[in-house]
Amino acid sequence: MTFAAPPDAYDRLMGRYSYALCEALTEAAGVEPEAAVLDVGAGTGMGTKRLVDLVGAARVAAVEPSETFVQALRERLPGSDVRHASAEALPFEDDTFDAALAHLVVNFMADPDAGVGEMRRVTRPGGVVAACVWDYAERMTLLATFWDTAASLASDGLGDRDERSGMRFAHEGELAELWRSAGLEDVRGGEIVVSAGYENFEDLWEPFTRGVGPAGGYATSLDGERQAALRDEFRRRLDVGDGPFRLEALAWYAAGRA
Numbered sequence: 602m603t604f605a606a607p608p609d610a611y612d613r614l615m616g617r618y619s620y621a622l623c624e625a626l627t628e629a630a631g632v633e634p635e636a637a638v639l640d641v642g643a644g645t646g647m648g649t650k651r652l653v654d655l656v657g658a659a660r661v662a663a664v665e666p667s668e669t670f671v672q673a674l675r676e677r678l679p680g681s682d683v684r685h686a687s688a689e690a691l692p693f694e695d696d697t698f699d700a701a702l703a704h705l706v707v708n709f710m711a712d713p714d715a716g717v718g719e720m721r722r723v724t725r726p727g728g729v730v731a732a733c734v735w736d737y738a739e740r741m742t743l744l745a746t747f748w749d750t751a752a753s754l755a756s757d758g759l760g761d762r763d764e765r766s767g768m769r770f771a772h773e774g775e776l777a778e779l780w781r782s783a784g785l786e787d788v789r790g791g792e793i794v795v796s797a798g799y800e801n802f803e804d805l806w807e808p809f810t811r812g813v814g815p816a817g818g819y820a821t822s823l824d825g826e827r828q829a830a831l832r833d834e835f836r837r838r839l840d841v842g843d844g845p846f847r848l849e850a851l852a853w854y855a856a857g858r859a
């Protein structure tokens with residue numbers, strides 16, 4: 602279970618993009634400062650923190666199926682309503698929220714139709730349901746470069762160990778199509794571009810060695826020699842070294858009205 606990793610390892614691998622991503626999605630979706638908002642698959646709360654800054658802790662609810670992350674959310678989001686639950690069975694009444702958001706989650710849902718259907722159900726008529734998924738193939742620089750590197754070194758191929766193989770909703774227009782089939786209205790979509798800063802390559806690499814997410818799971822499945830080869834080639838392809846740098850990441854989003 603790749604999301605059972607220590608919260609600080611998730612923060613360092615992916616969470617450093619989360620606040621900016623949430624900020625961009627709430628802007629694209631038009632979430633108002635007085636809205637009651639649900640964050641579905643809130644992870645460790647790095648993005649949810651943006652919702653708290655926007656609407657206030659009391660108007661934020663978060664659900665998350667990973668127990669370790671739920672614990673982190675409860676510590677980090679005092680005054681917000683944190684529940685241990687999955688998108689497919691949201692523990693809220695119909696029409697509870699003005700907005701329901703899911704950052705980097707719909708692609709991991711066991712049943713995305715049910716998950717988005719639930720997000721629609723708990724959002725009041727006219728409220729907004731929105732989500733985003735990384736552009737894994739190309740412009741999420743960190744993950745695209747990691748998997749290109751891993752594939753280049755795996756003599757027998759990566760098969761379905763490559764997070765990108767069969768990844769759903771990671772191409773332009775796919776989330777919007779799901780949104781329309783879920784019965785959401787005024788559906789719109791497009792790209793969101795954010796970036797994250799790193800002190801140096803080691804700052805980037807360390808969380809991969811702690812097994813977080815599918816990429817960390819793959820890195821830690823390798824023996825020492827192959828993991829070192831992966832690290833060296835990854836660094837070469839990113840063309841970064843001992844100084845600080847930033848990486849850009851593109852996500853596709855969809856937003857629609859319940």
Ligand SMILES: C[S@@+](CC[C@H](N)C(=O)[O-])C[C@H]1O[C@@H](n2cnc3c(N)ncnc32)[C@H](O)[C@@H]1O
Nearest residue numbers: 604619642643644667687688704705706709710
């Ligand atoms: C890549 S993380 C994103 C976390 C957070 N939203 C962020 O942007 O930092 C994916 C999250 O989705 C959660 N998740 C996986 N399946 C889910 C489901 N069916 N319903 C809700 N959350 C789910 C995972 O536990 C994990 O925390």
